[in-house]
Amino acid sequence: RGAWAIGASPHGGRGAFAARALREGEVAVEVPDALVLTADSSLVAAALDDEGVGGKDRRGDTLALALALMVERAAGKDSLWAPYLGVLPASMAHMVHEWPTADLCALRGTSTLALLRGAVPARADGQYPSRVRRAFEEVVVPFAQARGRELGLPALDEGGGPAEVRRRLYEAFSWAAGVVASYAFTLGGGKHEALVPVFDLLNHVTGAVNVRLNHDDSHGVLQMLATRDIAAGEELINCFGELSNGELLRRYGFVEAEAGCAAGARRPPELALLAESAVTRAAVGNAWYLSKAGLEMTDEGSTRQYQARLKLVRTRGLRKKWYAISRDRQTGSLRVEPALASRLYVMLCSATEFERIDKGAEGGRGARSERETWEAVSAAVMGACRDALRALSRANARAVAPAADTVSRARQAAAAVVITDERRCLRKMVAACASGEAALAMRKAGWRAGKRRRSVTFRRWAVMRHKSGGARLVHRVG
Structure with a gap:
C-alpha cells in the first residue's frame, strides 16, 4: 500500500517513484508484517531451529535468511512469497563474491579486496578465498545433508554428493546470499535480517535520501515515511549509510561514479x-x-x-x-x-x-x-x-x-x-x-584513551542447541 509506482531509475535499473505529491511525514510505502520474509516466518523456520542455524548473532541470522530464501525459491508456487521471488533478479553477478579471480585482480591493493579476503591470504593457485564459499562448506552443506531432501534442496549424502549436485546447491546459495546482502533490511534494533517486498526497489543515492524506515506497532506494518515534501513522479531514495564507493561495492555490488552524479550532487566520501x-x-x-x-x-x-x-x-x-x-x-x-x-x-x-x-x-x-x-x-x-x-x-x-x-x-x-x-x-x-x-x-x-580492559582468564557456560530439541552445557574458557 501507499502512494508509489515502479519505473526506470535514472541511477540504473528499477526504482520506486511517488505516485502523487507527498507531504513530510506521510506514508510513501507500507508493507504488512505478515509479508516480511524472515528466517522465522519462512517454511524452513523449524528446520533452522532444529539444526541450530541462526539466532546467535547477525551473521548467523543472515545465513539463516539465505537458507530460508533458498527453500522458498525451491517451493515455487507453494511459497507465500512466490510473486515477490518472481521479480527478484535471476543473477547476482554484480555482487563481488560472484566475481571470478580475473575480475577481482582489478581491485588488487585496495582496502575493498583486503576486507573481502579477511584474514585469509590468497591460495597457492592465485584464487582469492570467498567468505560465501566458506559459509557454504561450514553451514549449507551440513544443513543440506541433514534436511535437504525434505525441503526441496539439492540433496547431499554424507559423502558430500556428486560434483554436479554440489555445484547446483552452491549456485542456489550464492544467489540467495547475494540477494540478502544486496536487498535485506536490518530490523529489531539491528538484530534481525529481513526481506521486505517493494522496499528493496528503493535505490541509494548519497545525500539524496527522502524517506525513512518506520514500524507502526498498532497496525503491524512497516512503512517508508517521507522525510520532506516529495513531488509527484520524484524517485523515492533510501539511505544505506554514508559509505565510500569501496564499501558500496563490497556490501551492495555498485558504485556511484562521478560521471553519473548530477551537478552539485553530494558525492560518496x-x-x-x-x-x-x-x-x-x-x-x-x-x-x-x-x-x-x-x-x-x-x-x-x-x-x-x-x-x-x-x-x-x-x-x-x-x-x-x-x-x-x-x-x-x-x-x-x-x-x-x-x-x-x-x-x-x-x-x-x-x-x-x-x-x-x-x-x-x-x-x-x-x-x-x-x-x-x-x-x-x-x-x-x-x-x-x-x-x-x-x-x-x-x-x-x-x-x-x-x-x-x-x-x-x-x-x-x-x-x-x-x-x-x-x-x-x-x-x-x-x-x-x-x-x-x-x-x-x-x-x-585530542586523543581518546578508551577504557582499560582486564586481561584475565574467566570461565563461562554456554547453552548449545541440539537437533533433538534439548540442550547441553558446554564449558568454555576464554
Missing part, C-alpha cells in the same frame, strides 16, 4: 584503510621522534618502555587490524580514525606524559611536548599513507586481463572508481600531514 603493520612501521621508522620519547630501538627488538606502550595500546582497546582515514568530498575535510591517532599518541609521547597516561591522566594540554607529539603522530600517519600508496601502485602496475564481456567491463570500471577514490584520499592525507593541517586537527580533537 572517500575512504582508505591503513594496515596495523604499516602504522607500526611508520611509527618505529621515525628515529628522531622515538629518541625524543626516550625509546631507543635495539637490534634485538623493542625496549622495555616500548613494550609497555604496546601493552597499554592493547589494554585500552586501541589495537586494530585496520585503521580508517576518510575525506568528505563536499567540504574537503579529512578525518583520522580516533583509535589510530590515540594509538600513535601513546607510542610517541614523551616518557613523562606516557607515565601520566598510564595512570589515567591525559597529559598536559597545550604544552610544547604535546604539540611535538602530534607532529610525530602526523608524520607517522603520512608515512603509513605513503606506504599504502606505494602498495596500491605496485599492485596496479601488473596487467589485468582484458574484459571478455559487458559484465567484466562493468566490474573493471567499478574497480577503477574505487582505486581512484582510495588513491585520492591517501594523497590528500599526505598533503595535509605535510602542511601541518592534520597535526593541528588531531591536536584539536
Whole structure:
C-alpha cells in the first residue's frame, strides 16, 4: 500500500517513484508484517531451529535468511512469497563474491579486496578465498545433508554428493546470499535480517535520501515515511549509510561514479584503510621522534618502555587490524580514525606524559611536548599513507586481463572508481600531514584513551542447541 509506482531509475535499473505529491511525514510505502520474509516466518523456520542455524548473532541470522530464501525459491508456487521471488533478479553477478579471480585482480591493493579476503591470504593457485564459499562448506552443506531432501534442496549424502549436485546447491546459495546482502533490511534494533517486498526497489543515492524506515506497532506494518515534501513522479531514495564507493561495492555490488552524479550532487566520501603493520612501521621508522620519547630501538627488538606502550595500546582497546582515514568530498575535510591517532599518541609521547597516561591522566594540554607529539603522530600517519600508496601502485602496475564481456567491463570500471577514490584520499592525507593541517586537527580533537580492559582468564557456560530439541552445557574458557 501507499502512494508509489515502479519505473526506470535514472541511477540504473528499477526504482520506486511517488505516485502523487507527498507531504513530510506521510506514508510513501507500507508493507504488512505478515509479508516480511524472515528466517522465522519462512517454511524452513523449524528446520533452522532444529539444526541450530541462526539466532546467535547477525551473521548467523543472515545465513539463516539465505537458507530460508533458498527453500522458498525451491517451493515455487507453494511459497507465500512466490510473486515477490518472481521479480527478484535471476543473477547476482554484480555482487563481488560472484566475481571470478580475473575480475577481482582489478581491485588488487585496495582496502575493498583486503576486507573481502579477511584474514585469509590468497591460495597457492592465485584464487582469492570467498567468505560465501566458506559459509557454504561450514553451514549449507551440513544443513543440506541433514534436511535437504525434505525441503526441496539439492540433496547431499554424507559423502558430500556428486560434483554436479554440489555445484547446483552452491549456485542456489550464492544467489540467495547475494540477494540478502544486496536487498535485506536490518530490523529489531539491528538484530534481525529481513526481506521486505517493494522496499528493496528503493535505490541509494548519497545525500539524496527522502524517506525513512518506520514500524507502526498498532497496525503491524512497516512503512517508508517521507522525510520532506516529495513531488509527484520524484524517485523515492533510501539511505544505506554514508559509505565510500569501496564499501558500496563490497556490501551492495555498485558504485556511484562521478560521471553519473548530477551537478552539485553530494558525492560518496572517500575512504582508505591503513594496515596495523604499516602504522607500526611508520611509527618505529621515525628515529628522531622515538629518541625524543626516550625509546631507543635495539637490534634485538623493542625496549622495555616500548613494550609497555604496546601493552597499554592493547589494554585500552586501541589495537586494530585496520585503521580508517576518510575525506568528505563536499567540504574537503579529512578525518583520522580516533583509535589510530590515540594509538600513535601513546607510542610517541614523551616518557613523562606516557607515565601520566598510564595512570589515567591525559597529559598536559597545550604544552610544547604535546604539540611535538602530534607532529610525530602526523608524520607517522603520512608515512603509513605513503606506504599504502606505494602498495596500491605496485599492485596496479601488473596487467589485468582484458574484459571478455559487458559484465567484466562493468566490474573493471567499478574497480577503477574505487582505486581512484582510495588513491585520492591517501594523497590528500599526505598533503595535509605535510602542511601541518592534520597535526593541528588531531591536536584539536585530542586523543581518546578508551577504557582499560582486564586481561584475565574467566570461565563461562554456554547453552548449545541440539537437533533433538534439548540442550547441553558446554564449558568454555576464554
